[in-house]
Amino acid sequence: MSSSDLVQRPEVSAAAPVARSRATRARALSPRMRRRRWLGLAFAAPALLFYGFVVIVPILQSVNYSFYRWDGITAARFVGVSNYVSFFTDPALLESLGHVLVLVVFFALIPIALGLLSAALLGRGRTTGSGVYRWLLFLPQVLTSVVVAVIWKRIYGPDGPLNSALRAVGLGDLAKNWLGDFTWALPALGVIGTWTAMGLCMVLFVAGVAAIPGELFEQARIDGAGPIREFFSITLPGLKGQVAVALTLTVTGALRTFDLVWITTQGGPGSSTTTPALLLYRKAFLNPDVGMAAAIGIILAAVCLLVALVITRLSEEKNA
Structure with a gap:
């Protein structure tokens, strides 16, 4: 041993x-x-x-x-991945994808930027009238999308408040049927999305700023940091999680846009405001092609899931 x-x-x-x-x-x-x-x-x-x-x-x-060609009545015919190939080759679908990219700017990027600005202004200390300001911005979140669409359809009408205000200040030449104009219909819808999403972003960011320790702001001010440096050094890094949530919700909301477009323009004038979700509805119910509609739905779901995963992964890497 x-x-x-x-x-x-x-x-x-x-x-x-x-x-x-x-x-x-x-x-x-x-x-x-x-x-x-x-x-x-x-x-x-x-x-x-x-x-x-x-x-x-x-x-x-x-x-x-999605692997069949079927009108919902007659016998279905197996077509393999033909419906998925058509999604990326159909000119109407490709055009609708371009429209979605424009809507992402209005539904996601602009509201997040404005929400961050609001958080920087309202998140620290008490500001006169801040409660009313928050309530007005969050109001669209308590309204249904149908109500929002009806309100803005009236605002954008030929004799609506927007054109009346332009005529009242001597800018009558700019008045037009906003939702009936090939050039302005899509940006007009984007403005509605910005108005709707900004309140959600603002509430998320203001709540996030309130959770940042106040000592960090006090130390930054002692060190001579101004409002802009304070925002980029403390506020923005402290809101990474909230920005990721807002970006996920707004981007996927833009990709799935249907009810707003259907009630206001139904994809018109022409096809200037069509979206994949609107084309899905048409394929499924108006000109039945259930297989193509299913393929569009699966692709949209996959893209939304991919966007959520990518944003979550990027936010986790930055927080690591």
């Missing part, structure tokens, strides 16, 4: 009772833990079954339909 064995034997003998006691405790707790797990699964089972029935099953059905 070596000297090393003589040295290690007391350690092994001392550790053995500890290991046996841990194993005994694990065996004693395992039945209880198993019961808790089964109990938790039993409570979650109804919700999981309902989620699977209303979400998972329709998604799987849509994936299946």
Whole structure:
């Protein structure tokens, strides 16, 4: 027997009772833990079954339909990935993707920029009338999209408040049927999206600023930092999580835009305001091509999921 064995034997003998006691405790707790797990699964089972029935099953059905050419009445014909290829070769769909990119600027980038500006102005200290300002900006969030669309359709009308205001200040030459103009219809819809999304971004960012320790701002002011440097050095880095959430919600909202377009322009004039979601509706219900509609839906869902994953990953890397 070596000297090393003589040295290690007391350690092994001392550790053995500890290991046996841990194993005994694990065996004693395992039945209880198993019961808790089964109990938790039993409570979650109804919700999981309902989620699977209303979400998972329709998604799987849509994936299946996307491989067929079917009008919803006659026999379906298997076409493989032809519907997916058509999505990226159909001129109407490609045009609608270009419209979505424009809407992303109005629905996401501009509201986030304005929300950050509002957070910088309202997030620190008390400002006279800040409560009313926040309420007015958040108001679109408590209105349904149908109400918002109807209100703005009236504002943009030929005799609506916008044209009346232009005529009142001597700018009657600029008055037009905004939603009926090939050039201005899409930006006009974008302004509606900006008005709707800005309140959500503002609330997220103001809440985020309130969570930043005040000592950081005080130290920055002691060091002579001005408002702009304070914003880029403290406020913006402290809002990375909120910016990621706002970017995810607004970008996916722009990609899925349907009700606003359908109520205001129905994709017109011509095809100047069509979106993939609007074309999906037309393919599914107006000129039935259920397979193509399913393919559009699957691609939109995949793009929204990809956008969410990319934004989440980038925000986690920056926070690391």
